Amino acid sequence: MTLSLFNQFLSPSLMWTPLAAIALALPWALFPRQTARWVNNRLLSLQSWFLGQFTQQIFLPINNPGHKWALLLASLMLFLITLNTTGLLPYTFTPTTQLSMNMGFAIPLWLATVILGLWTQPTQALGHLLPEGTPTPLIPVLIIIETISLFIRPIALGVRLTANLTAGHLLIQLISSATSVLLSILPAVATFTITLLFLLTLLEVAVAMIQAYVFVLLLSLYLQENV
Amino acid sequence: MPQLIPSPWLAYLLFSWVVFSVVVLPKVSTHVFPEAPAPQTKQAPQTEPWNWLWH
Numbered sequence: 001m002t003l004s005l006f007n008q009f010l011s012p013s014l015m016w017t018p019l020a021a022i023a024l025a026l027p028w029a030l031f032p033r034q035t036a037r038w039v040n041n042r043l044l045s046l047q048s049w050f051l052g053q054f055t056q057q058i059f060l061p062i063n064n065p066g067h068k069w070a071l072l073l074a075s076l077m078l079f080l081i082t083l084n085t086t087g088l089l090p091y092t093f094t095p096t097t098q099l100s101m102n103m104g105f106a107i108p109l110w111l112a113t114v115i116l117g118l119w120t121q122p123t124q125a126l127g128h129l130l131p132e133g134t135p136t137p138l139i140p141v142l143i144i145i146e147t148i149s150l151f152i153r154p155i156a157l158g159v160r161l162t163a164n165l166t167a168g169h170l171l172i173q174l175i176s177s178a179t180s181v182l183l184s185i186l187p188a189v190a191t192f193t194i195t196l197l198f199l200l201t202l203l204e205v206a207v208a209m210i211q212a213y214v215f216v217l218l219l220s221l222y223l224q225e226n227v
Numbered sequence: 228m229p230q231l232i233p234s235p236w237l238a239y240l241l242f243s244w245v246v247f248s249v250v251v252l253p254k255v256s257t258h259v260f261p262e263a264p265a266p267q268t269k270q271a272p273q274t275e276p277w278n279w280l281w282h
Contacts, residue, residue, distance in 0.1 A: 009229040011239075020235070024243055028250045034257040048258050075255040079247055095243060099230040104240035105247075162230065 005170055009097050023093040027082045051078065058220050066227040069220075076105070077216045084165060084208035088201070097166045099158065106158035109219050114150075117226025125226055157218055164211045168204040175200060 012019040032044050055074045087094025095101050117125035129146040175197045182190040
């Protein structure tokens with residue numbers, strides 16, 4: 001069996017149990033449920049603070065009817081950021097590298113915003129297809145372009161998250177395998193690649209958090225247009 | 228590319244939505260945010276004096 005670099009993204013299984021299910025179900029043990037106490041412990045306080053700040057930040061530009069989406073977007077953010085960052089640990093499986101999961105979140109949520117817009121305010125929703133102040137001869141072309149860009153949105157949303165995380169994990173695997181090979185041959189170059197690996201890992205931590213934020217931010221922008 | 232293998236596609240999709248809706252949404256919805264402290268009013272609140280009951 002030839003080992004390709006993409007093998008880390010195959011569905012891992014140990015003795016016929018799919019480990020991807022454990023990777024999806026286990027990280028939520030890190031988030032305790034709210035207690036009945038007046039003052040909570042540090043972990044719970046930190047998480048509450050993060051959720052509250054994030055929800056406030058995302059929903060500032062959205063008008064009141066859109067605030068019904070607060071629970072969905074805040075928990076989606078928690079979901080994605082936890083899966084992304086726990087996937088950076090060695091030997092873990094990152095579910096967000098799978099196109100199926102990301103498209104499974106992107107397409108229904110984008111479609112929900114579009115249907116919401118078309119149902120509650122169809123004129124404004126269709127009016128988004130033509131920017132204000134376009135010259136008259138350009139109108140048909142621009143409507144076509146805007147429609148295409150509307151339909152590209154869910155694909156871009158899902159593929160952006162998948163591609164960013166997959167590329168990051170691949171780079172980490174490439175550079176670490178280069179380091180382990182070079183350690184016996186050219187140790188000096190190996191120190192350079194170790195430094196590169198360290199910096200890349202820092203970048204990947206940042207990318208993991210930023211990509212989760214961007215996913216939810218874009219969904220909130222699509223919501224803002226349509227609610 | 229492993230992401231395009233069709234066999235675990237639907238399983239991932241459904242299981243991730245199941246985990247999201249059964250675990251994450253309830254966990255986030257139980258978070259309670261304490262109210263910001265209200266500014267102090269100028270009037271002191273009216274209280275009735277009471278006698279401590281000494282047993």
